[in-house]
Amino acid sequence: MRIANLQGRATLVSGSTGLDVEGASDGRFSADPAALWSDWAGFVAWASTVDVAGHADARPFEESDLLAPVPNPSQVFGIGLNYADHAAESSMEVPENPLVFTKFPSSLAGSDVTVRLTGDRVDWEAELVVVIGRGGRDIPVDEAWDSVAGFTVGQDISDRTVQSQGKPPQFSLGKSFQNYAPTGPAVVTIDELRSAGHDPEALRVRCEIVDEQGGEPRTLQDGTTADLIFPVVQLVARLSAIVELRPGDLIFTGTPAGVGLGRTPQVFLKPGQRLTTEIEGLGIIRQTFVA
Ligand code: ZN
Secondary structure: EEEEEEEEEEEEEEOOOOEEHHHHOOOOOOOHHHHHHHHHHHHHHHHOOOOOOOOOOOOOOHHHEOOOOOOOOOOOOEEEEHHHHHHHHHOOOOOOOEEEEEEOHHEEEOEEEEOOOOOOOOOOEEEEEEEOOOOOOOOOOHHHHHHHEEEEEEEEEHHHHHHHHHOOOOOHHOOOOOOOOOEEEEEHHHHHHHOOOOOOOOEEEEEEEEOOEEEEEEEEEEEEHEEEEEOOHHHHHHHHHOOOEEEOOOEOOOOOOOOOOHHHOOOOOOOEEEEEEOOOOOOEEEEEEEO
């Protein structure tokens, strides 16, 4: 199942066809994408009976009309240095415990947005984003998958100047400017991934960029979530050992190697560039940058 936020309305998606949740459920489920999380289990049970593509009310849609699939989560966790090759390019040691910050929810955006650059050291980070379906505390590793509603694609856009200023530095603010947390195109459930032949513990993560003047896209990052130092189940278990996870919470799981900060010479985003981020089985998100 793929659940998206089409211009503010919860929408089941199959390919480029969408089905309005409120209409198709005769009002049992709200149009508000943020409201689904209060009865996620009931929603999944209903949605799994719906033939989206074959439904009489299904309609084609434009991906540019997709807003953040989880528009207002209670918590957004970001995990730093969760791939060994990215820790190495950052000249940092691999942490013994997950390095956690937040992207404040007001930074969330949809799957095709324009992002205003806040300086000349703004960087990209392609990331798998976990969406919590059933929350709780002290979730054991062997029950952690039951807490995961699904995944979506995210970019952890980061103003490195703001991120690194101060002693000690603080990650969260430099990663929380407007539209610095684009997500989408939809929340894809784990069973949907599996039934399409994807291994939810080994998904290819890529991002590439096209310059303002056009030309061939250049690959910036190309990794796999199989290389996560703290995989999804570990993140759920370790976070829930300290904080209560709630339905709809997001976990940006960290980025593989290839960020601009780790290059020689360093490279950062420029106005006019267009960034695309793709995760196997989940889809593509796109950002255009302006000064
Ligand atoms: Zn990140």
